[in-house]
């Protein structure tokens with residue numbers, strides 16, 4: 063980890079199980095991590111490794127089974143439903159792969175929706191900054207189906223930022239976008255961190271997307287297995303391939319030949335997630 067910004071959010075021995083007994087899925091197996099304010103972190107890892115579960119528990123959208131979350135100095139894991147609702151409304155922004163805009167409302171209405179629902183007046187100058195930064199000036203009266211995918215996601219980013227949340231969570235925000243729109247969306251997320259001081263945590267499958275971040279974490283089977291500062295796309299691809307090879311090796315009983323080649327492989331950088 064670099065820098066010494068104050069911590070925005072911290073997980074301490076965080077656990078999440080789905081179901082009970084023999085059928086239980088251990089989605090988070092004791093995660094310890096802290097995210098600094100004003101930084102952009104990518105979370106990578108195979109499908110089913112617990113990335114979305116981590117985001118949902120950190121954002122107070124889902125409860126933890128064990129451990130603690132300290133959100134902007136407050137203990138999220140001991141909050142009641144009312145406190146969690148307020149936290150989600152005022153302190154958290156969420157960006158989804160599928161944009162999740164309301165089809166009957168204009169771009170402007172969608173951006174302002176979190177404030178409308180909370181019965182609050184928008185800060186017009188902040189709205190203007192967001193709209194200009196995201197290049198949405200000419201699109202405010204359009205409905206989502208009159209906008210391209212990239213434009214829809216930019217509206218969703220503005221909606222996530224409108225309440226000046228402590229943390230913005232983005233779960234595969236470029237998963238439905240072409241490469242040009244992806245680059246646009248990633249640049250805006252990066253800009254919101256550099257210029258507006260926003261804290262952003264983003265799940266992505268894409269090593270190039272992760273390279274926009276200040277830091278990238280690799281997740282496997284409910285645990286953190288790598289933590290890279292200033293991640294280069296090539297390095298992240300390497301780590302993901304090594305992780306995939308670890309999964310392939312551990313899912314079948316290794317043959318003698320495999321054991322031999324394993325012991326020859328250089329695993330000091332990446333000890334198969336253990």
Ligand SMILES: Nc1ncnc2c1ncn2[C@@H]1O[C@H](COP(=O)(O)OP(=O)(O)O)[C@@H](O)[C@H]1O
Pocket residue numbers: 080081087088089107108109110111112113114115116
């Ligand atoms: N609501 C749920 N009920 C039961 N199991 C779930 C639920 N959500 C996720 N899981 C399981 O938890 C594990 C982690 O899932 P998830 O966090 O969605 O992974 P990722 O986002 O990395 O693909 C997977 O085994 C998944 O099947």
Ligand SMILES: [Mg+2]
Pocket residue numbers: 113114115
């Ligand atoms: Mg997911």
